[in-house]
Amino acid sequence: MILQKRLMVCASAIGLMAGMTPASAAPWVRGFVVGQYEYAFRYGGRADFTRGAEIEPGVDCPHGASIHFANDGQTKIAVARQKYRSPQEIDWISKPPGLDVVRAPVLTRFHIWNRAVAYRGYKRGIETYVNPWAADDPGQPQVTSRIGDGFNLDGKVKPADFISPDGEKGIDNNLYRAWGCDAPWRGNGNATLDLRANDKMQEGLYTMVVRVSGNKDPMNDDDATLEIGYSPDKIVKDARGGIAVDYSYRILTTGQYTKLKAKIKNGVVETEQVEHMHTPRIAWFYDQTGDTNFAKGKVRLNMSADGLSATGLLGGYRNWRELYTENTFAQDGGQQGIREHEDHVALYYALRRNADGMYNDKTGKYDGISSVYRIKLASAYVVDPENPKMEIPKLVLDEERMQAFLAIKANTIRGIETRVPQPVPPGTTEAAVGAFEHDIADLPSKDFFIKTLDRPHYANEDKDGIPPWMRRRRGTPAPATPPAAQPAKPQQQVQNEKPTEVAAADTK
Numbered sequence: 001m002i003l004q005k006r007l008m009v010c011a012s013a014i015g016l017m018a019g020m021t022p023a024s025a026a027p028w029v030r031g032f033v034v035g036q037y038e039y040a041f042r043y044g045g046r047a048d049f050t051r052g053a054e055i056e057p058g059v060d061c062p063h064g065a066s067i068h069f070a071n072d073g074q075t076k077i078a079v080a081r082q083k084y085r086s087p088q089e090i091d092w093i094s095k096p097p098g099l100d101v102v103r104a105p106v107l108t109r110f111h112i113w114n115r116a117v118a119y120r121g122y123k124r125g126i127e128t129y130v131n132p133w134a135a136d137d138p139g140q141p142q143v144t145s146r147i148g149d150g151f152n153l154d155g156k157v158k159p160a161d162f163i164s165p166d167g168e169k170g171i172d173n174n175l176y177r178a179w180g181c182d183a184p185w186r187g188n189g190n191a192t193l194d195l196r197a198n199d200k201m202q203e204g205l206y207t208m209v210v211r212v213s214g215n216k217d218p219m220n221d222d223d224a225t226l227e228i229g230y231s232p233d234k235i236v237k238d239a240r241g242g243i244a245v246d247y248s249y250r251i252l253t254t255g256q257y258t259k260l261k262a263k264i265k266n267g268v269v270e271t272e273q274v275e276h277m278h279t280p281r282i283a284w285f286y287d288q289t290g291d292t293n294f295a296k297g298k299v300r301l302n303m304s305a306d307g308l309s310a311t312g313l314l315g316g317y318r319n320w321r322e323l324y325t326e327n328t329f330a331q332d333g334g335q336q337g338i339r340e341h342e343d344h345v346a347l348y349y350a351l352r353r354n355a356d357g358m359y360n361d362k363t364g365k366y367d368g369i370s371s372v373y374r375i376k377l378a379s380a381y382v383v384d385p386e387n388p389k390m391e392i393p394k395l396v397l398d399e400e401r402m403q404a405f406l407a408i409k410a411n412t413i414r415g416i417e418t419r420v421p422q423p424v425p426p427g428t429t430e431a432a433v434g435a436f437e438h439d440i441a442d443l444p445s446k447d448f449f450i451k452t453l454d455r456p457h458y459a460n461e462d463k464d465g466i467p468p469w470m471r472r473r474r475g476t477p478a479p480a481t482p483p484a485a486q487p488a489k490p491q492q493q494v495q496n497e498k499p500t501e502v503a504a505a506d507t508k
Contacts, residue, residue: 028218030307031382033235034208035243037201037282038194040149040173040313040372041180042165043187060145061181068138068183068343069113078343079116081136084124089452098444108443111436112453114334118431119454120345126421127430127456129333130412132324132348134421140346142354143180148173150372151315153273153296153357172357172370173315175323178350184340192340193284200284202243204234208280208375209249210301210310211382212262212269219305221264226271226299228314229257230280231382232393243378245308250385255392256280256291260299269301269312277316282373285330286398287405294318295358295368301377310377317357317368321416324348325409332429400469404428424456427469431455434470 044060057064069075076094079085085093093116099105118127121134128135148162150173157170164171179185184193201207209231214224231249238244251257258278260271277297283289294316301312328344330336337343351369358368394402404427415422424430433455440446458467466476 027213027215029211029213029382030218030303031212031249031380032210032310032377033231033243033247033249033380033382034210034375034377035202035235036198036374036376037208038191038198038374039175039179039185039282040315040374041176041185041191042145042148043189044145045188059147060143061141061186062144063141063181065181065183065186066141066342066346068341068346069117069338070341075113075117075338078120078138081138082120092445092448093453096443096445096449101444102440102442104439108440110338111432111439112449113338114332114432115436115449115453115455117337117343118332118334121421125454127424127454129328129344129430130408130424131415131421132345132412133416133419135345137349138343138346140178140343140350141181142350143177148176149313149374150176150370151298151300151313153298153316153370173372174354174356174369175318175351175371178354178369179347182342182347184336184342197282197284202235202237205283205286206280206289207231207233207235207249209251209380209382210299210312210375210377211251212264212301212303214264217264218303218307219264219267224262224264224269225259226262226269226301227251227257227259227382228277228279228299229253230255230392232385232390245379246381248381248383250390251382252385252390252392254389258297262299264303267303267305269299269303271299273298273316277314279314281326283326283330285401286395287402288326288330292318292373294371308379312375312377313372314375315370315372318371319358319367320351320355320369321367321413322409323369323371324351325405325412328412329405329408329428332432334432335429400427400472404469426458426467429470434466437465 042060044058045056046058067074069078072094076090079093080090093112096109096112099109102108118129119125120128121131126134146163147165148171149164150162150171152168152170153172161169162171162173163169185191187194207230209229211227212224214221216223229251231251233249236244236247256278258274260274260277262269262271273296275295277292277294279292279294281288281290281292294314295318297314297316299312299314301310303310324344324347327347328336333344355366355369357366357370360367404425407425408428408430411422411425429435431454436455437450440449460468462471
């Protein structure tokens with residue numbers, strides 16, 4: 001039936017052309033569902049590279065991808081930067097003694113590294129990922145290539161701007177320059193966080209749709225409209241695991257939605273540039289989901305002639321502090337950093353160094369960084385919901401985690417702006433709280449690490465240092481008699497300061 005409809009449309013168009021009938025206003029609509037959504041980073045290594053060596057050099061990154069925490073040597077470099085650590089502490093962190101006798105040596109070392117790298121401030125007790133400005137810049141390899149995807153967002157051609165693959169100058173995509181060599185975001189279709197984020201989107205975490213409409217030819221229309229936004233309907237897959245075509249998706253207009261004027265030439269849709277463009281953002285956990293809120297945002301879409309698919313870019317300036325928190329606190333900074341060979345402190349400094357938009361008159365600095373996302377789309381029927389005021393649904397079981405994310409995001413941004421160290425709010429797993437105590441239980445040197453390594457402390461921890469939200473998530477009952485509060489160690493005092501209002505109380 002779908003094929004028949006498409007053939008009928010084509011036959012009608014041919015009949016009009018044959019009769020030389022003047023073109024008249026004929027409303028049309030094309031809808032799409034986004035099947036791939038990722039940062040518009042260009043891989044510059046070999047086309048046949050399949051991640052066998054992990055550090056593939058290329059024209060984008062001459063020294064390959066980042067290798068933070070890739071081995072004990074790299075971890076030793078990271079913890080040796082803190083002058084207050086003793087030689088024994090540095091050596092034992094990098095190579096924990098007794099790993100050969102524990103049941104899970106890799107996991108045990110992982111949690112020790114996680115807790116250690118979470119405290120690399122200028123003095124003990126300052127949590128690193130909430131206060132990245134308080135740690136030394138570890139250095140982040142940056143993209144050196146001149147070729148980049150994106151838009152000329154500021155209308156200028158500057159010496160450091162990228163040149164697009166088709167020769168357009170003045171391309172602004174400084175997020176690519178800052179993070180394009182970061183290991184989990186770099187690859188030839190196999191970057192780990194791209195794969196993870198797309199997998200979660202396709203499995204139902206969220207859905208993004210696009211609707212293009214006009215009154216002339218879908219391939220050539222100088223007065224078209226493009227809508228982009230969130231759909232509450234999960235992506236439908238075909239029998240081979242691909243994105244199925246021509247299924248219906250509702251588009252909500254109450255949030256993460258933007259309607260833009262557009263012009264289409266030979267199937268290429270170019271939208272206007274708007275002051276604020278709202279779309280769903282890249283996420284692989286519920287707490288990361290939300291609004292991109294691009295400043296000076298726009299969209300470019302290349303539609304196939306048959307309307308079955310499209311590719312495109314969307315971008316603008318994003319608040320670089322928000323980008324930092326979205327990437328860092330998906331789980332916790334140390335966990336993702338060690339697993340993915342990235343250091344969020346280095347990413348923080350790279351963002352700050354490359355900020356190029358949203359100028360702040362009060363500070364004299366840029367709050368935004370030019371950011372471009374790449375999308376691949378399949379045809380769909382994009383329709384309005386029965387209730388035009390329908391809100392974006394919430395995942396009730398994950399709301400506690402969402403509130404914890406919002407609290408740690410607020411504290412992090414506050415610390416960056418004030419340069420006053422902020423505590424880790426309740427509800428997170430920063431510094432491997434809970435997992436550390438459990439998974440090093442059979443390590444002969446555990447007492448040294450428990451005594452030496454900093455960690456955040458919270459009200460109503462049990463005798464093993466497990467906070468109440470960890471017990472709830474594990475289904476562990478609360479202790480019958482809460483242990484008496486212990487005085488904080490000097491190096492942990494900053495973590496026991498009263499959290500700011502947004503983080504003041506434990507989530508329910």
